[in-house]
Every structure is written in structure tokens, then in C-alpha cells.
Amino acid sequence: MNNKKTIKIALTKGRIEEGAIDIFEAAGIDCTELKNKGRKLIFHNKNYNIDFVLVKAADVLTYVEHGVVDVGIVGKDTLMEENKNFYEVLDLKFGCCRFAVAGPKNSKFYEGYNKKKIATKYPNVAREYFRKIGQDVEIVKIEGSVELAPILGLSDAIVDIVETGSTLKENGLVVYDDICNISARMVVNVASMKMKKDEIEEIIEKVNEEVNSREFSMIN
Numbered sequence: 001m002n003n004k005k006t007i008k009i010a011l012t013k014g015r016i017e018e019g020a021i022d023i024f025e026a027a028g029i030d031c032t033e034l035k036n037k038g039r040k041l042i043f044h045n046k047n048y049n050i051d052f053v054l055v056k057a058a059d060v061l062t063y064v065e066h067g068v069v070d071v072g073i074v075g076k077d078t079l080m081e082e083n084k085n086f087y088e089v090l091d092l093k094f095g096c097c098r099f100a101v102a103g104p105k106n107s108k109f110y111e112g113y114n115k116k117k118i119a120t121k122y123p124n125v126a127r128e129y130f131r132k133i134g135q136d137v138e139i140v141k142i143e144g145s146v147e148l149a150p151i152l153g154l155s156d157a158i159v160d161i162v163e164t165g166s167t168l169k170e171n172g173l174v175v176y177d178d179i180c181n182i183s184a185r186m187v188v189n190v191a192s193m194k195m196k197k198d199e200i201e202e203i204i205e206k207v208n209e210e211v212n213s214r215e216f217s218m219i220n
């Protein structure tokens with residue numbers, strides 16, 4: 001184990017970090033340091049010689065693309081929004097939710113000829129979706145609590161993540177259309193995939209086995 005090359009893995013802070021730790025531990029990759037983290041941002045794993053770093057979602061891809069980390073764990077929402085270069089190697093099948101177009105109940109969003117305004121934290125995803133369906137819209141970038149935008153009259157609708165649907169429901173909004181499903185993904189730097197092939201493939205294999213066994217036990 002000692003002559004293994006060190007693999008740096010960036011985890012998205014928060015919910016994805018928790019899900020990733022759960023899967024890594026179950027796959028036999030020790031995360032003791034990560035679980036007792038305090039305010040530290042870098043954590044070492046001894047049995048696979050991994051350095052874990054904790055960063056915000058979009059930064060995971062920046063670190064991966066620049067090759068300062070080899071692997072990233074990040075939501076598909078971020079992969080779709082950020083135009084970056086990496087290999088997407090695994091669907092970790094947790095953090096499952098979807099992108100949807102939503103807005104006030106009883107609104108005639110798809111009617112009329114006026115250009116509709118869309119508020120979103122994901123302008124590229126929203127632009128691409130409306131381009132595909134051939135609807136000309138104006139996109140307004142919002143940083144959070146996007147559901148407020150149509151309520152306050154800033155937009156006609158939103159493009160956002162829906163998980164349980166309670167945020168929409170509690171704010172009197174409904175889904176107009178589903179865009180696509182989202183879950184946590186493992187991504188790898190293009191050069192690292194060649195330079196650290198054995199170490200990275202071993203991690204992918206371990207984690208993939210765990211993801212598959214969870215799926216198998218859910219089906220059976």
C-alpha cells in the first residue's frame with residue numbers, strides 16, 4: 001500500500017459530502033479524519049493514500065480541471081451548469097432529485113406571445129432547456145431561494161432543483177415540466193486518469209461495487 005501514488009479527491013461540502021463519506025466508508029475507504037473534521041479542509045486517508053479536500057460545488061470542477069485534485073464528487077446539476085473538461089466516471093446514485101420548470105399555480109406559462117422571464121441559479125441549464133424546446137425566454141440569475149422570484153413578480157417561472165417538492169408546495173408553486181434527473185457523480189481529471197490509472201481505477205471499482213450492491217438490495 002505504501003508505494004501507491006497519493007490521490008486527491010475534492011468533495012462538495014454539505015449533503016454530497018455526507019453521502020460520499022457514507023459510500024466511501026462502506027466501500028472500505030476509511031474516512032475517520034473526515035468525520036471528525038472541525039474547521040479543517042484537508043483530510044488524509046491512510047488505507048488508500050487519499051487526501052480529501054472539502055470545497056463548494058463549482059470549485060470541485062475548477063480543481064479537477066486544473067489537475068490540482070484528481071477526482072471530484074459533485075452533483076450532476078453542477079456538471080451541467082459548468083462548462084468544464086473532465087471525465088464523468090460514476091453515477092453514485094445518491095442525492096437524487098431533478099431539474100424542473102416551476103411557477104405559480106393556474107398561471108398560463110406556455111400561452112401568449114410575450115417573452116417569459118425565468119429566474120434560476122442555473123442560467124446555462126435553463127438557457128439550454130428553453131433553446132431545445134424553441135421558446136425564447138429572458139434568464140435572470142438568482143443566488144438562492146429562487147422560489148421567491150415568481151412570488152415577488154421578478155419572473156414568470158423558475159428553473160430549479162426539486163427534491164421532495166415541499167419548497168414549491170409551501171410557496172404555492174407547481175412543476176410545469178421536468179427537465180432531467182440529477183444525482184451525485186464522480187469525475188476524474190483527464191491527465192490523472194492516465195498518470196494514476198491503477199490507483200484511480202481501484203477507487204472507482206471499490207465505490208462502484210458499493211453503489212451496485214446498494215441498488216441490488218433496493219430492488220430485492
Ligand code: PRP
Pocket residue numbers: 143144145146147160161162163164165166167168
Ligand atoms: C434547493 C432547491 C430548492 C429546494 C428543493 O435549495 O434550490 O429550493 O432545495 O428541495 P425540496 O423539493 O425538497 O423542497 P437549497 O436547500 O439548496 O437552498 P437555496 O435555494 O438557498 O440554494
